[in-house]
Amino acid sequence: MPRCSGARGDTVDVYWIGLDKYGGCDGLIKVVGERYLCEEDWEVVESTKDERTKVQRLVSRALRRWVLAQYEGVEGKELAFGKDDKGKPYLRGSRTGVEFNVTHTPSVASVCVGRDRAVGVDAETTSRRTKGGVERIAKRWFSQRELSKLEDMDSPGGTSEVPRMRRFYRLWTLKEAFLKATGLGISSGISLRRCAFDFEDEEVETGESISTKIRFEILGGERGGSDNPVPPEPTLLGEDWGFATFEPRRGDIISLCWRRKEDESAQETKDTLVRPFICTITPEGEITSM
Template identity: 30%
Template sequence: MFADHTASKLILNNNDLHVWLIEPAKVSDGKLLNTLKGLLSKTEIEKVQRYRLPKAKHTALITRAFARSVLSQYADVSAQKWLFNIGPHGKPEINHPPIPLSFNLSHNDDLIICAVSLDKNIGCDIESLSRKISIKAIAQRYFSAIEFDALMALAPPLQRRRFFEYWTLKEAFVKATGMGISQGLESFNFTIGKAKTDQFNDNIRLSFSPSCTEQDNQDWHSYLVYPDQNHCIALCAKTKNINTPLPHKAPLNVQLFDGLALLNRY
């Protein structure tokens, strides 16, 4: 499942979208945790300490150290030297990156993911397919009419998976725009076609209502990735702002990388 990563630095091409995954529960060595804590800024350490539950505090520490370590795979910047800004809607961005890196983070109780690309607006989201939710009530409130009707047309056993596919795609999209839920989750809709494999689906179409700030779906690429049978990852990337434009609607090269192997290098 994971791409090979043995070089000291990874080359990131304009058409690449790299996704790093790690299970925070597998990072338990005390010496390693102290090393990872040393990568964080004073402000980040203070934020980690605010979490009251040990599991949440652990995940917050790993998430921040993980993001710093991942970014250092692409540039000659040590993990503790990265500086970040927070956008007006809460999206973290790199302050004065040496190359035009974009990244985005998401996590649930089991996994943390970090998506990385060059000169794009990217967003990612991960969900557990077994999470208990009220499918119809949430879909009726937040999905577009097209998405809701398509979801309800499915047989009940198929609705849970499709709900989380829609939900993660919508979360990834609003994170990519940098606007969060202020974008309006009903102002755009996804049409999900049949996947070519059980692990990956790029047969996804995005369209917009007149109220959406985005209007050209040719700017956007959307993907669903299934790292195992229990999780769904969505990726959205806007490619119009690439300095060296891709061929019209050319697919991105999505690759998965092993985050645990990365942190175990410390």
């Protein structure tokens, strides 16, 4: 796995750090916050009552500042952030054209970075259970093809529960990463049923292996009907976007979305684009990448 080497215009970089061994915001995690966070970050962290969520927010904000400082060549506390008219966060006054996106779960925090390209990242834990089950979510937000394949895995003679949950969360995180990269949301008018994904490889290996063999299309054309409009900006053509998904540890799924540049082919995206970085926290509270 590569070490962080700063910005490259032809890559999408994803950083992740495990959170499940940190029980609260005291001790080492507090040192991390003191090293990387500014006052506005602390306001968000301290306003969070749930201790596990507080750890997620603290570490994800620290990771964001540490990562982007490598690209901008400044101290992390010097960075300033804003939100565009869609609510998507951005780095104010970037000198390198860097764009980023952040996600966290109870067990992992991740930051995705690209230069002069929109990016999105989403993560989920496959053991997570939802009210009413994943079937309720799938029936509402999955295309008929996605739903049928998921249901086939649960039929007599089908595969076990674990692969079915992995497939569900691969699909769900890809949809979320797409919405985050575009700056859209579920309330924007785009139907996630029309954002359809399929995999050339049914299983993603745990560890460094990243799957980019993902088929994506907007079903029913670029724009929807009057009851389901698709905003004209950004362009929502399937070939404009690249996707990847990987399982850094058993039970954690991270998915990425990025806008392809004009001179990038789909094959180049699959072969060379995505660089993963695993991060750790030293006993001194410093974030490092391996």
